[in-house]
Amino acid sequence: MTVDLSPTMPRYYVTTPIYYVNDVPHLGHAYTTVACDALARFMRLDGRDVRFTTGTDEHGQKVAKSAAATGLEPGAFTDQVSERFRSLVEAVGAAPNDFIRTTEDRHYRSVQEIWRRLVQRDEIYTGKYEGWYSVRDEAYLAESELVRQPDGSFRAASGAPVEWVAESSYFFRLSSWQEPLLRWYAEHPDFIGPESRRNEVVRFVEGGLEDLSVSRTSFRWGIPVPDDPEHVIYVWVDALTNYLTSAGFPDEGSETYDRFWPANLHVVGKDIVRFHAVYWPAMLLAAGLAPPRRVFAHGWWTVEGQKMSKSVGNVVDPFQLVQEYGLDQVRYFLLREVPFGNDGDYSRAAMIHRANADLANDYGNLAQRVLTLIQRNCGGAIPEPGPAAAEDDGLLQAAARLGPELRPLMETQQMHAALRALWDVIRAANAYIDHAAPWALARTDMGRCQTVLSVLLEVLRRVAIFSQPFVPVGAAAILDQLAVPADRRNFSDADEALTPGTPLDPPTPVFPRLAS
Ligand code: MSP
Numbered sequence: 127m128t129v130d131l132s133p134t135m136p137r138y139y140v141t142t143p144i145y146y147v148n149d150v151p152h153l154g155h156a157y158t159t160v161a162c163d164a165l166a167r168f169m170r171l172d173g174r175d176v177r178f179t180t181g182t183d184e185h186g187q188k189v190a191k192s193a194a195a196t197g198l199e200p201g202a203f204t205d206q207v208s209e210r211f212r213s214l215v216e217a218v219g220a221a222p223n224d225f226i227r228t229t230e231d232r233h234y235r236s237v238q239e240i241w242r243r244l245v246q247r248d249e250i251y252t253g254k255y256e257g258w259y260s261v262r263d264e265a266y267l268a269e270s271e272l273v274r275q276p277d278g279s280f281r282a283a284s285g286a287p288v289e290w291v292a293e294s295s296y297f298f299r300l301s302s303w304q305e306p307l308l309r310w311y312a313e314h315p316d317f318i319g320p321e322s323r324r325n326e327v328v329r330f331v332e333g334g335l336e337d338l339s340v341s342r343t344s345f346r347w348g349i350p351v352p353d354d355p356e357h358v359i360y361v362w363v364d365a366l367t368n369y370l371t372s373a374g375f376p377d378e379g380s381e382t383y384d385r386f387w388p389a390n391l392h393v394v395g396k397d398i399v400r401f402h403a404v405y406w407p408a409m410l411l412a413a414g415l416a417p418p419r420r421v422f423a424h425g426w427w428t429v430e431g432q433k434m435s436k437s438v439g440n441v442v443d444p445f446q447l448v449q450e451y452g453l454d455q456v457r458y459f460l461l462r463e464v465p466f467g468n469d470g471d472y473s474r475a476a477m478i479h480r481a482n483a484d485l486a487n488d489y490g491n492l493a494q495r496v497l498t499l500i501q502r503n504c505g506g507a508i509p510e511p512g513p514a515a516a517e518d519d520g521l522l523q524a525a526a527r528l529g530p531e532l533r534p535l536m537e538t539q540q541m542h543a544a545l546r547a548l549w550d551v552i553r554a555a556n557a558y559i560d561h562a563a564p565w566a567l568a569r570t571d572m573g574r575c576q577t578v579l580s581v582l583l584e585v586l587r588r589v590a591i592f593s594q595p596f597v598p599v600g601a602a603a604i605l606d607q608l609a610v611p612a613d614r615r616n617f618s619d620a621d622e623a624l625t626p627g628t629p630l631d632p633p634t635p636v637f638p639r640l641a642s
Contacts, residue, residue, distance in 0.1 A: 137175040139386040140165050143394050144183040144226065144368050147207035148192040151214040152434065153427055153472060154395065156444035160457050161424060161466065161541065162393050163220035167595035168536045168544075172617045177386045179372040180215060181226035182208040186361030187261045190347035200347045204229060217445050219453045219598055226372045228349075228364055236371035237364050238352045240413050244298065245352075249412040255295040255339040262286035263397075264361050266339055284397065296341040296357060303408035304335045310407060310417065318403045319422040319539065320467040323396065327403045338405060366406045369418070388416040393539070396423045422539045425469035442472060451640060454597035455481040461541040461596055478640045485600070488552050489589075490637035493604050495559060496582045497633035503568040508583060508609075509576035510626040518581045521558050524551050525588040529617055532592060541596070548593055555585045583608065583624055591620050600636045607633050 166178035193203035318324035341357035348358030374382035407417035464470035567575035
């Protein structure tokens with residue numbers, strides 16, 4: 127794909143889906159948040175003007191039902207659960223610019239405005255919906271999409287139960303957007319990633335689109351249709367609009383809106399691609415607004431080989447995970463274990479293996495070894511390097527290439543590949559230290575010993591700078607131990623070498639080994 131790295135487009139707006147507050151956060155939610163946070167941190171460190179948003183999807187029948195089951199009013203219920211999602215953001219070390227709730231006034235205004243525009247442009251008409259609906263997926267389904275069960279009943283392909291709905295409803299003229307959408311996909315080959323999802327979406331749209339029911343009358347928990355409060359706006363229309371609301375819509379003249387819309391990237395799970403890559407761009411085009419630049423769908427996690435589900439009782443609690451294994455360890459595992467876009471399996475053994483092999487052994491040991499040798503052999507200060515040998519240059523250059531290598535990978539959401547590139551340098555540094563044996567040089571050739579350690583410090587510094595988006599806690603600790611000032615840790619500072627003579631504190635281990 128083509129990658130736009132032009133310095134005239136420095137802003138970057140990335141979003142997570144907003145999470146349903148029908149239940150508490152699980153591993154899947156933590157995954158999208160961590161992935162977007164790593165992207166946002168990377169772009170910030172690279173000097174981009176970043177907006178990263180997340181939040182909670184609080185309306186609709188599913189949430190109303192969950193609230194009723196607890197005996198709480200929907201508003202009180204969503205206040206409670208939304209707070210858990212806010213805590214999750216913190217627990218996984220994410221730093222969004224906004225946490226949006228669909229129950230906020232700013233969002234009501236935004237959703238009602240987009241509705242009015244669709245009405246003005248004759249994109250919405252009244253009718254009656256008669257058909258299947260899955261409350262769990264909050265989706266209208268054609269009979270052809272249902273799966274017949276052994277007992278003769280129907281379910282959605284996701285396994286969710288469906289119910290027959292017959293109620294008066296407003297409709298969006300989605301069918302008339304089939305051709306414009308296909309044109310949009312053709313003219314914007316990067317609009318949907320990965321490629322397999324793109325093909326799936328194009329095939330779906332080529333198969334024909336039906337008008338979409340966009341209001342409900344059988345319950346009240348939602349944003350009312352302007353001038354017709356008997357109807358609440360379909361929860362997906364409400365939810366998708368969060369991306370606009372957070373960017374300042376409907377204040378189109380506002381600085382935020384001008385700066386950040388259209389979004390650069392919506393990261394979503396594979397189950398909600400259709401909403402983001404079909405309904406959403408159609409709605410935006412119909413309302414005269416620009417669609418986002420890209421929608422990327424990640425895969426799903428199973429747990430110890432099984433689908434994660436409440437009934438199986440294997441739902442992974444991300445708070446517990448972070449507490450048990452550590453924040454960096456969880457982030458690293460999620461981003462490294464599978465190529466972003468593929469499904470993955472979480473297991474305790476895999477988690478511990480990743481943390482120990484890659485973080486404790488490769489990265490942590492490298493830092494500890496180098497910094498300990500500095501204490502022992504260089505009087506605890508950054509040494510003055512002598513002339514570089516060929517093997518020094520090879521390693522230094524590999525580390526200096528990290529920026530140019532990582533940039534296109536992160537621009538295309540290949541976090542696993544970015545981590546692989548970082549670890550190639552870490553492993554090369556470990557091989558270099560084993561081969562150069564600075565502890566032996568300390569007895570035979572002090573000048574060469576200092577050069578080797580100085581090369582290693584430089585490589586460690588670059589690795590630490592570029593690993594900040596992924597393992598922010600450990601990377602910061604290493605940069606502290608290298609005495610790199612907190613305001614000199616951006617990618618643009620990467621070429622600024624350490625100053626010989628700077629004293630360094632005795633090291634403390636950064637990535638502990640986990641007990642299996
Ligand atoms: N509220 C909608 C999104 C609206 S965005 C305008 C929603 N919410 S959700 O809470 O059900 O799901 C949020 C995200 O979690 C989705 O992207 C979904 O794919 C993801 N995951 C849910 N279970 C997951 C796994 N087991 N593994 C990975 N991601 C998973 O959908």
